[in-house]
Amino acid sequence: MRGTYQLGYVDLDYLDLTWTSVSVLLARLESLPPETHASYGTEARALLEDPIATDDALAAILGDPSQSEQARFNAFYCVQARAWRRRDHLTHRANVDQYQSPFGDHPMFYFMQAEYYSSLDGEPANRQAALTFALEAVRRLSSIPGVLHLAASIIADQYEADTDPDPQLLLEGERLIRQAIALSHGAYPRYHGTHARIATLRGAYATARASIARAIDEEDSSGAEYALRIGDYQLIRARIQYAQQADLLRIGQNEATTELRGIRTQILEIMGLLAAVIAFITTAANIAAGQPPGPASGLLTCAGGVTLLVFWGFHILVIGGGDSRRRLLPLLLGAILLGVGLALAGH
Numbered sequence: 001m002r003g004t005y006q007l008g009y010v011d012l013d014y015l016d017l018t019w020t021s022v023s024v025l026l027a028r029l030e031s032l033p034p035e036t037h038a039s040y041g042t043e044a045r046a047l048l049e050d051p052i053a054t055d056d057a058l059a060a061i062l063g064d065p066s067q068s069e070q071a072r073f074n075a076f077y078c079v080q081a082r083a084w085r086r087r088d089h090l091t092h093r094a095n096v097d098q099y100q101s102p103f104g105d106h107p108m109f110y111f112m113q114a115e116y117y118s119s120l121d122g123e124p125a126n127r128q129a130a131l132t133f134a135l136e137a138v139r140r141l142s143s144i145p146g147v148l149h150l151a152a153s154i155i156a157d158q159y160e161a162d163t164d165p166d167p168q169l170l171l172e173g174e175r176l177i178r179q180a181i182a183l184s185h186g187a188y189p190r191y192h193g194t195h196a197r198i199a200t201l202r203g204a205y206a207t208a209r210a211s212i213a214r215a216i217d218e219e220d221s222s223g224a225e226y227a228l229r230i231g232d233y234q235l236i237r238a239r240i241q242y243a244q245q246a247d248l249l250r251i252g253q254n255e256a257t258t259e260l261r262g263i264r265t266q267i268l269e270i271m272g273l274l275a276a277v278i279a280f281i282t283t284a285a286n287i288a289a290g291q292p293p294g295p296a297s298g299l300l301t302c303a304g305g306v307t308l309l310v311f312w313g314f315h316i317l318v319i320g321g322g323d324s325r326r327r328l329l330p331l332l333l334g335a336i337l338l339g340v341g342l343a344l345a346g347h
Contacts, residue, residue, distance in 0.1 A: 022060055027054045029061065035108045038183060041146040044078055053078060073103050080112055085225060089119035110137040111147050118154050122161055130154045137177065144185040149191050152177035156197045173198050185255040189215040190229060196236050205244045212237050277309065301340050309334035 028047055032042050047053050061067055062075040076099055082094040096116045104107050110133050117130035134151040141147040155173030159165045177195045192215040199208035216233045312330040
């Protein structure tokens with residue numbers, strides 16, 4: 001088998017490949033279940049562990065137009081899964097751009113488009129594009145755990161970066177990741193890591209700690225990505241602790257703010273009471289001077305009612321709040337005093 005095939009922007013020379021190895025790999029690729037089947041991703045990734053599934057062999061099949069479209073797409077999926085696993089996002093995006101024309105109608109291609117935009121910078125337009133493609137992939141491939149997991153992970157990214165996050169979207173992410181865990185029978189520790197992220201965002205810190213502990217315990221230490229995965233899990237664990245401490249500080253700050261507002265209200269009330277007393281004493285002294293006892297008592301009672309009404313209005317405008325029935329009591333008392341004072345002053 002001779003020739004040169006291109007994958008992304010890199011030419012791969014497969015002159016040394018034998019017909020046998022490529023033929024065996026081709027047969028394995030053709031035997032994969034349909035891409036809409038729940039086990040498609042699992043079996044494709046299992047194939048990547050086979051020594052015959054080298055980068056060169058996959059590139060040879062992908063670049064051979066004489067092969068069936070589905071076999072070539074399965075090779076393409078394996079190439080992309082390996083690039084994503086290696087976090088070679090540049091190659092992953094280059095392959096998406098190059099093969100969008102022949103494979104763009106495949107349901108799984110929406111999943112790759114979601115990966116494409118999620119690997120870009122965190123600009124709102126890219127995050128929204130990733131979310132749109134991820135949800136469309138879920139609609140088309142609702143039984144594939146990996147698709148559900150990616151959508152949940154993108155929702156978590158969106159929620160973390162959004163200044164006005166949508167709680168309903170976060171609950172949808174919770175539903176998707178729990179469904180992915182159920183469909184995969186809990187076999188993928190990174191799913192539990194994503195569940196820990198979403199539980200943290202919901203404020204369910206005990207659940208988040210349990211999920212990230214399970215992810216760390218169940219991660220395969222012999223895997224090629226073990227160090228990267230453990231690093232991610234430790235970062236999630238640190239975020240759980242930080243978020244919980246931030247919530248406790250926020251609660252304490254709210255309590256302190258409420259207490260300070262209460263103290264301010266009390267100070268204003270005391271100042272208003274003192275001002276009312278001083279005003280009443282000054283007014284009473286001026287009225288009582290040189291007046292007979294009868295009219296003086298009426299004028300003093302009237303002055304007391306007016307003073308009470310004035311400072312009741314001050315309380316409503318400046319302080320406000322409180323029990324409405326208790327706030328009406330000074331108004332009623334002031335009106336009574338005013339009426340009695342006017343009656344006494346008239347005699």
